[in-house]
Amino acid sequence: MRTSLYEFAGGEPAILALAAAHHRRCLADPELNHPFSHPDQHPRHVERLAAYWAEVLGGPAGYSAIADGHSGVLLMHAHNGDMDDLGRRFVACFVAAMDDAKLPADPEFRAAMRAYMEWAVADVLVYAPKDSVVPAGAAMPRWSWDGRSAG
Numbered sequence: 001m002r003t004s005l006y007e008f009a010g011g012e013p014a015i016l017a018l019a020a021a022h023h024r025r026c027l028a029d030p031e032l033n034h035p036f037s038h039p040d041q042h043p044r045h046v047e048r049l050a051a052y053w054a055e056v057l058g059g060p061a062g063y064s065a066i067a068d069g070h071s072g073v074l075l076m077h078a079h080n081g082d083m084d085d086l087g088r089r090f091v092a093c094f095v096a097a098m099d100d101a102k103l104p105a106d107p108e109f110r111a112a113m114r115a116y117m118e119w120a121v122a123d124v125l126v127y128a129p130k131d132s133v134v135p136a137g138a139a140m141p142r143w144s145w146d147g148r149s150a151g
Contacts, residue, residue: 002144002145004057004058004059004144005057005058005109005112005113005116005143005144005145006054006057006058006059007058007059008104008106008109009057009103009104009109009113010103010104011059012050012054012059014101014102014103015050015053015054015057015059016046016047016050017100017101017102017103018050018053018097018098018101018103019046019047019049019050019053020046020050020101021097021098021100021101022049022093022094022097023045023046023049024097024100025093025096025097025100026090026093029089029093031085031086031089032086032089032090032093048063048066051063051066055140056116056120056140056141056142056143057116057143058142058143058144061140063140064140069137069138069140087121087122087124087125090117090121091114091117091118091121094113094114094117095110095113095114095117098110098113108145109145112143112144112145112146112147115143115147116143119141119143119147119148120141123141
C-alpha cells in the first residue's frame with residue numbers, strides 16, 4: 001500500500017511549510033494580496049490551512065476538530081462573485097510554493113498535488129455566485145495519488 005500524499009510530502013512540518021510558503025506567495029501577488037491581507041483573517045490562518053490540507057491529503061483529522069469542516073471552508077470563500085483569475089493565480093502560487101517548501105520533486109506527487117488544488121479551487125468557485133447556497137455538513141474531501149477518494 002502506498003503512503004498518503006501527506007506522508008510522502010513529509011508530514012506535518014512539510015504541510016505547514018507549504019501553507020506558509022503559499023501564504024507568502026499569495027501576499028506577494030498583486031491580485032491575491034487583498035483577500036490574504038484582510039484584517040478579519042483568522043490569526044492562525046497558516047496553521048489552520050495546513051491542518052485542512054493535512055486532513056485532505058491523508059493526515060490527521062486536525063482541521064475537523066478545530067473548525068466547521070468543509071462546509072465552513074466553502075462558506076468562508078462563498079458569495080464573492082467571479083474569481084476565475086484569482087483561482088488560476090491561487091493554483092500557480094500553490095505549485096510554486098511546493099518548491100519553496102522543498103516538497104518532493106517526484107513528478108507523480110507534484111501532479112497529484114496540482115490536481116488536488118485545481119479541483120479544490122473549482123469546488124470553491126461553484127459557490128462564488130452571490131445567490132449560491134453552501135450545503136451544511138459537506139464531507140471533508142480526501143485526496144490520494146489517484147485523485148478524489150471516498151471519505
